[in-house]
Amino acid sequence: MSAAQPLDPVADQIRAVLDGRWADVRQRLREDPDFPVAEPALELGLEEHRQRTLEMVTTLGGSELVRAGLPSKVGGSNDVGAAVTGLEMIGYGDLSVFVKAGVQFGLFGGAIAALGTERHHERYLPGMADLSLPGCFAMTETGHGSDVQSILTTATYDPAEDELVVHSPSPAARKDYIGGAARDARLAAVFAQLVVDGESHGVHCVLVPIRDKSGAAMPGVTITDCGSKMGLRGVDNGRLMFDQVRVPRDNLLDKYGAIDDSGRYSSPIENINRRFFTMLGTLVRGRVTVGAGAGAAARSALALAIRYGMQRTQFHHPDGDREVVILDYRGHQRELLPRLARSYALALAQNALVEKMAAIASGEIDSEHEQRELESRAAGIKAVTTDHATDTIQACREACGGAGYMSLNRFTDLKADTDVFATFEGDNTVLLQLLAKGMLTNYKTEFTELDTRGAILFGARQVTTSVIEHTIGGSLIQRLISGAPGKDGDDALLDRGGQLALFEDREQHMTETLAMRLRRAGDDDADAFAVFNDAQDHLLDTARAHVDRIALEAFVTAIDTTPEGLGRDLLAKVCDLYVFSTVEANRAWYIEHGRLSSSQSKAVIARTNELLGEIRPYAGTLVDAFAIPDAWLTTEMMADLAEF
Numbered sequence: 001m002s003a004a005q006p007l008d009p010v011a012d013q014i015r016a017v018l019d020g021r022w023a024d025v026r027q028r029l030r031e032d033p034d035f036p037v038a039e040p041a042l043e044l045g046l047e048e049h050r051q052r053t054l055e056m057v058t059t060l061g062g063s064e065l066v067r068a069g070l071p072s073k074v075g076g077s078n079d080v081g082a083a084v085t086g087l088e089m090i091g092y093g094d095l096s097v098f099v100k101a102g103v104q105f106g107l108f109g110g111a112i113a114a115l116g117t118e119r120h121h122e123r124y125l126p127g128m129a130d131l132s133l134p135g136c137f138a139m140t141e142t143g144h145g146s147d148v149q150s151i152l153t154t155a156t157y158d159p160a161e162d163e164l165v166v167h168s169p170s171p172a173a174r175k176d177y178i179g180g181a182a183r184d185a186r187l188a189a190v191f192a193q194l195v196v197d198g199e200s201h202g203v204h205c206v207l208v209p210i211r212d213k214s215g216a217a218m219p220g221v222t223i224t225d226c227g228s229k230m231g232l233r234g235v236d237n238g239r240l241m242f243d244q245v246r247v248p249r250d251n252l253l254d255k256y257g258a259i260d261d262s263g264r265y266s267s268p269i270e271n272i273n274r275r276f277f278t279m280l281g282t283l284v285r286g287r288v289t290v291g292a293g294a295g296a297a298a299r300s301a302l303a304l305a306i307r308y309g310m311q312r313t314q315f316h317h318p319d320g321d322r323e324v325v326i327l328d329y330r331g332h333q334r335e336l337l338p339r340l341a342r343s344y345a346l347a348l349a350q351n352a353l354v355e356k357m358a359a360i361a362s363g364e365i366d367s368e369h370e371q372r373e374l375e376s377r378a379a380g381i382k383a384v385t386t387d388h389a390t391d392t393i394q395a396c397r398e399a400c401g402g403a404g405y406m407s408l409n410r411f412t413d414l415k416a417d418t419d420v421f422a423t424f425e426g427d428n429t430v431l432l433q434l435l436a437k438g439m440l441t442n443y444k445t446e447f448t449e450l451d452t453r454g455a456i457l458f459g460a461r462q463v464t465t466s467v468i469e470h471t472i473g474g475s476l477i478q479r480l481i482s483g484a485p486g487k488d489g490d491d492a493l494l495d496r497g498g499q500l501a502l503f504e505d506r507e508q509h510m511t512e513t514l515a516m517r518l519r520r521a522g523d524d525d526a527d528a529f530a531v532f533n534d535a536q537d538h539l540l541d542t543a544r545a546h547v548d549r550i551a552l553e554a555f556v557t558a559i560d561t562t563p564e565g566l567g568r569d570l571l572a573k574v575c576d577l578y579v580f581s582t583v584e585a586n587r588a589w590y591i592e593h594g595r596l597s598s599s600q601s602k603a604v605i606a607r608t609n610e611l612l613g614e615i616r617p618y619a620g621t622l623v624d625a626f627a628i629p630d631a632w633l634t635t636e637m638m639a640d641l642a643e644f
Helices: 009-030 045-061 080-090 095-115 119-131 270-283 286-309 330-362 368-401 401-405 413-422 428-441 445-448 452-462 475-482 495-522 528-534 535-562 567-586 587-592 598-623 636-643
Strands: 135-140 154-158 165-169 176-178 187-196 197-210 219-225 238-241 243-247 313-316 324-326
Touching: 009 080, 009 330, 009 567, 045 095, 080 095, 080 286, 080 330, 095 135, 095 176, 095 286, 095 413, 095 636, 135 176, 165 197, 187 238, 197 243, 197 270, 219 368, 238 243, 238 324, 270 368, 270 528, 286 324, 286 330, 286 368, 286 413, 286 598, 313 535, 330 368, 330 535, 330 567, 330 598, 368 401, 368 413, 368 428, 368 535, 401 413, 401 636, 428 495, 428 535, 475 495, 475 535, 495 528, 495 567, 495 587, 528 535, 535 567, 567 587, 567 598, 587 598
Parallel strands: 135 187, 154 187
Antiparallel strands: 154 165, 165 243, 176 238, 187 197, 219 238, 313 324
16 A cells, blocks of 8 residues: 555554554654655665664654654653654664664653653753754663663762762673764763762663764763674664763753752652662653564564565466465465464554553553553563564565565565564563563562562562453453353353453463462572572563463454444454464463363364464455555565566
């Protein structure tokens, strides 16, 4: 489809469901002639590619997309959902632009907005928004990536000069992989251990100038270039070291920790651990955005591969009169259509996540419990969606044969550019552990006052019978489950409530048995690390089961809001495929734990195959419903097929 070419009615009905609350943002960007479209096999040198990316990000400066993420006092609309949705749409285009824009407007700007106070907003956010003040987000260190609480960079208050002295005490304290640092950024949001009067108050964020207006490094700042990477060649990742760099006390972003005129530190959150988790929790927007971009990239790959599979022929039909299009082969369908169904489920879960984030950001929801649940859910959806993108893009590449290997057909860029998403904005393994920790503690405030071991033990002692919290769909989900046939019955998987109950049962059982295993770490003679380490695979699978469940709840809730008709019926069938293919992938667990008999397991495989056949005639409609304009998906292979 193109921006000027309308969808057929069924695809358009489904498009409305997928577009969600910020459909108007999506449609404006689809029609925007300046949208940063990806150009396959861009034959540019590193510096040329970076310059092109900067220029494209600069065109976004001051746009409605950027203003949406700003407080109203500095000309913004304070609509975080619109801002994240806009960045997600860029994920369909040039992913270097997506990442660089995300760093500038989401991470750098988001840190100032979330951790700073009004004077910081007024001084820095307008320049951040129009790119007159390019910045970067300097958190990760060579020696500490996921373990942010242990970073080594210090910001020490000097009362004699009323300044903060930012310093890298060792090579391990080097800020690493920092987007924007190598070339364009002039101001860095630097995360460091704040030391006042000899006492450390934990990680805080300080704004540090790293370049002057001519582009030269500031005194005491050493900048090096990460150089070429596997992908995202348009993003100027660099490294930063600080040698006793002095900045004014006002450069401390002090919403959660301030130094007054007398040199005294104070914070509205007394406990250092809870303060740390609260500060990092306000930066959840970056993690949500990365998951959104990965989902968009996976959908781009599916749109390309499925359209190709609908036209590419291979081998004659036994009747001899025609060649068979490759998407008619069951093996090909199995490669693409279950991944398509999972993409739908994760897209709808992402929409629900963004809506909740927006409600919390606007103050509509002000519960600390809800904030903790948001952080955990964002961690899980980001991890699962980025893993799904890596898997799906590879499957789509293979499904297009040799054509998929050609740079002009986009898969090389999609693979290379999204690969880092598995470790960007949180390593996926660590994020799944974060989610499981939240599940064990039921997002209780107390866990923010404990270290990881303490939180795990706290949760393990609390969980006797885990309570599933229906954070999406609420009463609808509970009503469907209550009316479902017995979860062990032969017809349970044919009933929507039975499907929900089966997914919920798996998560609940895994959470309870995980807690039982981890309780052993509290025994007097136990090696707590060994107990936790031995159960780590169980913990990770529990987190994945949770995401499977909330994605299904999001899918079911979206179907419920869809008007009656073929669009709703088709969504329901895709939801069934998501359920059956997920159960099939985990049928060993279901059999081992007595949830499925061997005959029922075989029936799951058979029903998956039936659904593939039922959905195949609508495969084009389902990818058309992504509403990705043709200009964003231009490839050589599709042009070649049109000429055959």
